Amino acid sequence: MPVIRVAIAGFGGVGRATANLLLARRNRYRHVYGAEIRLVAVCGSRSGLADANGLEPDRLDAPEPGLSGPDFIEASGADILIEAGPSDFRTGGPGLAYIRSALSAGRDAIVISKGALVHSGPDLRALARSSGAMLKLSGATAAALPTIDLIEHSLKGCEVLEIEGILNATTNYLLDAMMNEGLGFDEALGRAQAGGFAEADPRNDTEGWDTASKLILIANFGLDEGLTMDDLAVEGIQSITEQHVAAWRSQRLVPKLVGSLVRSDGATRATVGVRTYPPSDPLAHVSGKDKAIRITTDAMGETVAIGSGTEPLATAAAALKDLEHILTARAARAIAGSGGDA
């Protein structure tokens, strides 16, 4: 049975959940793909573990200091990299070096953190194309919510005219608190931070950058656009006032922070800002940790998807969906490669 070696760079909650789910599904991989999947390396920013014979779950609690970095991952002999490190769209974050290293060597990369993809998406895509490696990012766009999947698979053949996405949980939480409990923005934020629903520095979420990052990934990888952050008009929810809230309440409208993209006459316009929905719109009921996307196409009209998986498991499952798509493609390649022997 062929062995396929996987390494995970970035070993916080999501990386760890991905490792556990990967190991728990090894029988499935044997059965469905006829392949033995081995986790040969994991690492965080300062420590890691590697074993060419495969790491078992019980060893993952004791990473060894100093085992980290792209060279460490390369030395593990991994065929596929899963990148799950901290995300920074302004620098690309630590993931960028790992992803570059993997793709340059022709190794497939499954990317969970958005930073590197927003920062250097077109470069990484070009690198993957030139080396023949696959680059997948289901976990980066909105965890378990299918986004690029829908465009590439379920709506295949249709022209995408418009996309609107509710892609950020923190702003869902804050807007709900402001609308339903009469809290002001600062008060809602304080409560969210106390409850662990918002970061200490919440601006990436509240000012719309997280939503913008996800929208850029959907556009660039799902629609072959070449957007950068500079192309987007981004507004957050930080300047919403009591007056806004009162007006929306009186009109029975529900506000959401929405990333939207409209294509017409060959041009693409992408924005992030608050939109309001009447209660009859399914998007009005997307709250808390749920995320949603509405895609309008020429031939299939509107398609809405709403996802509500539990983190970090849902994101891990999204990354491992990518793994199965890679395994499927590798199986097709293997058939192609064996054609000469037939």
Place this chain on the structure above:
Amino acid sequence: MPVIRVAIAGFGGVGRATANLLLARRNRYRHVYGAEIRLVAVCGSRSGLADANGLEPDRLDAPEPGLSGPDFIEASGADILIEAGPSDFRTGGPGLAYIRSALSAGRDAIVISKGALVHSGPDLRALARSSGAMLKLSGATAAALPTIDLIEHSLKGCEVLEIEGILNATTNYLLDAMMNEGLGFDEALGRAQAGGFAEADPRNDTEGWDTASKLILIANFGLDEGLTMDDLAVEGIQSITEQHVAAWRSQRLVPKLVGSLVRSDGATRATVGVRTYPPSDPLAHVSGKDKAIRITTDAMGETVAIGSGTEPLATAAAALKDLEHILTARAARAIAGSGGDA
């Protein structure tokens, strides 16, 4: 450029819309798949057209009597059959012979009408497997709404625990009229029939058989189940009374006819009947022609999809999505086949 020949059996509104969309997308197929797609035959129950050089849109208005039947389609030299005839799950309908004929000869089949698939799904699947033909059915399960797509692609790797689907437009219309306009079932039905929203014999819709048919297809082709109509407990909306409606209204619940499937402890339980949803549930807002499915999996939680395309275009687009998946698979096969020459 390789030529791929398509035939369409069943040439009512959906068959015709599929032909038009197929012909309108020929440039796309050349560009994306490097293939020339030719529509070499179309037929209804009594008349048809065939041309090995390909039919153009202007000829489709004048079918010739007597050109019909599986032998006519086989003689056209089609590589791929699109079946869009009338649906009858009790007999398999006229589509069954066309699909059997195509799959037996190793030709791929894209099926839009449900009848044959509900009647002989496992047989047809086995036939396809033994001949190496592909059998696709996106247009049959709920038009543009992604159902099997979601299970096979977007939720890949996850275990499906539960499915609930709002899959029938006629019952959406009737329940809306009963809830919002105070009409009784018979009164609502009369109005729906007058407006063209219900058939003269509406029982296939109102008694739940259409929903049950779609649920069986999703289960058998998406989850590899082997359900027949006898395995389902099917209740429709025909016995809903004013008392039911009054109770739901007072509780602010919204009724929908739902096909549901629950898998636990190795057993699958499938039912069709009315379920009620609170207004906070996105499914409460699926009405009119919209359709929806909620799929619960072990690792991704709940995923909801809502589709609202315009017929017959949306169903045509669903069938041609299947065509593109077949073209992709054929391209992979061609690479495999050419491996020997490399």
